Amino acid sequence: MKEYDKLIQDLAPQKFGKLGQIWVGFLLAVILCALYAYYQQLSRGLSITNLNDYALWGVYISNFVFFVAVSLVGSLVTAILRLSGVTWSTPLTRIAEVIAVAAIIMAGLTIIIDMGRPDRIYNIFLHGRLQSPIIWDVLVISTYLTISLMLLFYPLLPDFAILKKHFANQPKLSKWYGKLSLNWTGSKTQEGLYNKSINTLSILIIPVAFGIHTVTAWLFATTYRPGWDSSNFGPYFIAGAFVAGAGAVVVIMFVLRKAYHLEEYITDMHFDKMGKLLVLLCLVYLYFNVNEYLVPAYKTTTEEAGHLYSLFLGDYAIMFWSAIIGGLVIPTIALLFPQGRKPLPLFIIGIFVVVGAWWKRFIIVTPTLLHPFLPFQGVPKSWHTYFPSMLEWTITFGTLASALLIMTILFRYLPIIPIHETAEEKGLLETHKTDSL
Amino acid sequence: MIQSTIKYCKSAVLLLIVVFSFSGNTAYGQADKKSASVSIQYSKIMNEYSFLNIIAKSKGENGFEPSKNVNFTIYKSDTTGVVADVKMGEIKTNKDGKAKFIIPSKFVEQVTTYKVKLENDKIFEDTEEIISITNVNIEASIEKIDSIYNIKARLLSAKNKPMAEEALNVGLKRLFGNLSVGGEENYTTDEDGAVLVPIEKGYTGINGKLNFQVVLAESEKYGTVIANINTDFGVPIVDKSTFNERTMWSPPTKTPFFLLVIPNILLIGIWAILTLLLFNLYKIYKSKN
Numbered sequence: 256m257k258e259y260d261k262l263i264q265d266l267a268p269q270k271f272g273k274l275g276q277i278w279v280g281f282l283l284a285v286i287l288c289a290l291y292a293y294y295q296q297l298s299r300g301l302s303i304t305n306l307n308d309y310a311l312w313g314v315y316i317s318n319f320v321f322f323v324a325v326s327l328v329g330s331l332v333t334a335i336l337r338l339s340g341v342t343w344s345t346p347l348t349r350i351a352e353v354i355a356v357a358a359i360i361m362a363g364l365t366i367i368i369d370m371g372r373p374d375r376i377y378n379i380f381l382h383g384r385l386q387s388p389i390i391w392d393v394l395v396i397s398t399y400l401t402i403s404l405m406l407l408f409y410p411l412l413p414d415f416a417i418l419k420k421h422f423a424n425q426p427k428l429s430k431w432y433g434k435l436s437l438n439w440t441g442s443k444t445q446e447g448l449y450n451k452s453i454n455t456l457s458i459l460i461i462p463v464a465f466g467i468h469t470v471t472a473w474l475f476a477t478t479y480r481p482g483w484d485s486s487n488f489g490p491y492f493i494a495g496a497f498v499a500g501a502g503a504v505v506v507i508m509f510v511l512r513k514a515y516h517l518e519e520y521i522t523d524m525h526f527d528k529m530g531k532l533l534v535l536l537c538l539v540y541l542y543f544n545v546n547e548y549l550v551p552a553y554k555t556t557t558e559e560a561g562h563l564y565s566l567f568l569g570d571y572a573i574m575f576w577s578a579i580i581g582g583l584v585i586p587t588i589a590l591l592f593p594q595g596r597k598p599l600p601l602f603i604i605g606i607f608v609v610v611g612a613w614w615k616r617f618i619i620v621t622p623t624l625l626h627p628f629l630p631f632q633g634v635p636k637s638w639h640t641y642f643p644s645m646l647e648w649t650i651t652f653g654t655l656a657s658a659l660l661i662m663t664i665l666f667r668y669l670p671i672i673p674i675h676e677t678a679e680e681k682g683l684l685e686t687h688k689t690d691s692l
Numbered sequence: 693m694i695q696s697t698i699k700y701c702k703s704a705v706l707l708l709i710v711v712f713s714f715s716g717n718t719a720y721g722q723a724d725k726k727s728a729s730v731s732i733q734y735s736k737i738m739n740e741y742s743f744l745n746i747i748a749k750s751k752g753e754n755g756f757e758p759s760k761n762v763n764f765t766i767y768k769s770d771t772t773g774v775v776a777d778v779k780m781g782e783i784k785t786n787k788d789g790k791a792k793f794i795i796p797s798k799f800v801e802q803v804t805t806y807k808v809k810l811e812n813d814k815i816f817e818d819t820e821e822i823i824s825i826t827n828v829n830i831e832a833s834i835e836k837i838d839s840i841y842n843i844k845a846r847l848l849s850a851k852n853k854p855m856a857e858e859a860l861n862v863g864l865k866r867l868f869g870n871l872s873v874g875g876e877e878n879y880t881t882d883e884d885g886a887v888l889v890p891i892e893k894g895y896t897g898i899n900g901k902l903n904f905q906v907v908l909a910e911s912e913k914y915g916t917v918i919a920n921i922n923t924d925f926g927v928p929i930v931d932k933s934t935f936n937e938r939t940m941w942s943p944p945t946k947t948p949f950f951l952l953v954i955p956n957i958l959l960i961g962i963w964a965i966l967t968l969l970l971f972n973l974y975k976i977y978k979s980k981n
Binding site: 382383384385386391394401402405408409412437438439442444445448452455459 | 944
């Protein structure tokens with residue numbers, strides 16, 4: 256078999272095996288449970304949650320911030336590395352783009368889930384104030400979703416054309432790939448438009464991605480509350496988002512490599528490089544964490560002291576230290592050693608990083624709300640604390656499962672590794688063209 | 693023996709029936725009514741009117757509670773008992789158990805005794821309170837001495853005789869009470885019945901208007917007497933409302949210009965590029981060669 260044909264054979268989308276079907280079935284079951292829980296929420300209102308007048312943002316908003324954070328990876332791997340002339344990241348670009356798209360779709364939906372009356376969402380557009388960071392968030396999320404979709408779609412054009420031919424024996428599938436390829440022939444005009452557009456998108460996505468994370472941080476930082484009242488929150492969120500996104504890529508690339516036998520394309524070198532990138536990002540994020548907690552701890556105003564105590568030694572201490580030590584410090588130390596950057600150890604570290612990143616968002620959102628400037632008065636004792644209800648957890652897991660399902664479906668029908676780009680980098684495209692002649 | 697026992701039993705049953713029958717009626721009698729605690733205060737606002745503040749309370753499940761909708765009859769009374777009480781009017785307490793009865797001026801004399809009666813109420817026992825008030829007056833005015841404004845007040849008896857050694861409060865009326873003027877809580881009248889209180893500079897008021905009050909407060913003999921002085925030499929309060937301005941806290945129609953311009957330029961710029969890139973897709977679709 257010629258090398259080019261083997262490449263297509265290896266990288267063309269494959270049907271789900273038994274494990275794949277079980278995985279999809281499992282995700283659908285979780286989503287169905289979440290839909291039932293959401294139906295309960297729609298009919299009975301937010302009273303099914305443990306949210307209250309004080310903890311008005313809870314697990315939903317933490318989850319939203321997590322999704323927004325993970326979506327940043329699209330701009331990191333696709334745009335920043337591409338523009339830096341890094342070529343080793345080519346097999347990871349599609350994975351990063353798919354993660355970004357799935358995460359940003361679910362971020363938007365999670366915000367709607369957090370609304371007590373989602374049927375009134377049109378009021379945001381009718382009465383929205385440009386002074387409000389919430390409106391900035393709506394605008395920037397929709398823009399980022401569009402850019403991410405385009406950045407996913409553009410590089411797929413030549414791959415769709417390849418797949419159209421590859422699946423010629425499956426007319427229906429081939430027809431779809433043909434339509435999606437937009438008559439791609441690889442002509443000079445098309446190549447010119449293609450390259451120019453991808454470069455433009457790669458540049459455009461960076462400020463928008465920074466914008467979305469900064470605006471999400473401003474949702475918190477523009478309110479005067481202990482733990483949020485920081486001018487540093489924008490960069491702090493961006494640094495954290497890079498860590499969460501890179502962790503997600505590491506985990507997903509390991510799973511996909513195993514499931515689709517892509518060892519030849521996603522090599523140990525890729526894990527090593529991603530490991531090095533992750534350790535750098537973890538160190539930057541650690542720096543921001545020190546900054547974010549040390550300065551208020553030094554000043555120790557009454558309100559900040561109460562908030563910090565709950566994090567360091569109080570109710571949230573286990574979560575806080577688990578997220579910091581388990582999700583940042585241990586991964587950083589482990590990744591400093593080459594053995595830690597091998598696929599399996601890196602996969603485990605990636606899981607720690609992602610889970611730590613999720614909990615980190617929870618402890619950014621909730622403890623602050625439970626330390627208001629005006630003391631608790633005349634409210635039930637249960638309002639002094641917050642932990643999500645079972646239905647909240649079900650809906651939250653449903654959103655996570657939905658993100659994974661979007662990825663799973665996209666990876667089912669799209670080449671996980673860009674075929675055209677890989678062939679181009681390996682010089683197979685020229686050989687193939689010559690052979691064709 | 694048995695017959696006499698049966699006779700006793702019959703008598704006991706009859707007695708019980710009688711007792712129960714009457715106990716039903718006495719439930720509405722005076723004995724089962726609640727007792728109300730009534731207090732009255734006399735006040736006089738110079739050159740306006742005098743009034744009685746009536747407060748009624750009764751014991752409830754949560755301690756003393758206001759007695760609302762209780763009807764009181766107010767009389768001008770003669771303590772010697774020679775002249776019969778003269779009814780001045782009636783008034784009902786509000787939801788806070790309070791009522792303000794304005795005394796018709798024809799009933800105000802040098803010394804007047806007021807009787808407040810609670811009579812024939814369904815819930816409360818009959819009760820009455822009496823208060824005797826000696827009528828006094830306060831004359832208050834503003835005097836400018838060496839470019840400093842002063843409040844001059846005189847306390848005079850009904851026969852216009854100065855009253856010495858009485859404490860007068862001098863304050864500037866504010867939303868939740870009086871702000872003491874001159875630094876003292878109260879001032880004692882001299883032999884001329886007068887006090888002179890300098891007014892510090894810098895008091896603010898809407899359009900510079902200030903309402904000073906000289907008060908003889910809660911005297912057992914004279915009640916409360918208030919004299920108002922309205923002036924306009926205060927520092928005018930400048931309305932700093934930003935209601936009509938474009939601010940960060942305005943409604944959408946009053947968004948600051950920079951926030952209208954910068955985000956919209958950014959949005960239009962980005963979406964223009966995205967539209968161009970979408971058009972590029974169309975161009976790719978159309979150009980096969």
